[in-house]
Amino acid sequence: MKPQDILLGKNSLWIFGYGSLVWKPDFKYKKSKVGYIRGYKRRFWHGDNFHRGDDEMPGRVVTLIEDDDACTWGTAFEVIGTQMEECLKYLNMRESVRGGYITKLVEFFPHGQNQLPVPAVxxxxxxxxxxxxxxxxxxxxxxxxxxxxxxxxxNIEYLLRLAEFMRITCPDVEDTHLFSIEAAALTLVPILLASKKSVSVL
Structure with missing residues (x-):
């Protein structure tokens, strides 16, 4: 799906974020809502050699994997008017060119009673x-x-910020994949720091 196709006939647009966008959208928007999309699970299965790593040591960031029984929580941002084109231009560089992502249109379900789903990119x-x-x-x-x-x-900042977002914003949602990686990272960090100290002493 191309950005220009997304904008056809629309005066507003929702962008769903499930990774760094939840705390750092870096584009102007009218409002945001916490909620979820169905049919996808969030996984740290994508490599990153720009934002959170480099060519020699690529980092790990999240992407979405199709799963009929799953849902992924995050934040959707509504952009209107000139914000739409500006937002998509920015995200095309941040997510597509530098991140390697493609765009899809999904149904976003805002959290709360009497909230109707909306299409989101x-x-x-x-x-x-x-x-x-x-x-x-x-x-x-x-x-x-x-x-x-x-x-x-x-890269660890990315992991910890995402885990923090889920705990604070979606406290009733158990993201086993995310929290198990966070726990493993927090266990390994002291070991890594200790090994660096021992090397520096030699």
Whole structure:
């Protein structure tokens, strides 16, 4: 789906974020709502050699994997008027060119009673992407995350911010994949720091 096709006949647009967009949208919007989309699960299966890693040590960031029984929580942002074109232009560079994601249109369900679903644009990295890394154990993913850094900062910051968002904004949602990687990372960080201290002493 191309950005210009998304805008046809619309005076407003919703963008669904499930990764760094939930705390750092970096575009102007009218309002935001917490909610979920169905048919997808969030996984740290995509490699990142720009924002949270580099060519030698790519980081791990989230993408969405199709799963009929799953749902993914995040934040949707409504953009209107000139915000729409500006937002998509910015996200095309941030998510598509630098991140390797493609765009899809999904149904977003805002949290709360009497909230009607709305169509929303979401960015997804597929297995066809050269940077796609695929599944690994929480310990393996955490070990990769704690040592990587890119233009947007440390990979572990990305992990911890996303876990914090879920705990604060969606306290009743148990994201086992996310929280197991967070727990593994927090266990490994002291070991990594201790190993660096021992090396520096030699």
């Amino acid at each position: 979401v960015y997804i990295a597929t297995p066809e992407n050269p940077m796609y890394l695929g599944p690994a154990s929480p310990e393996e993913i955490a070990a990769q995350i704690i040592v990587c850094k890119g233009n947007s900062g440390h």
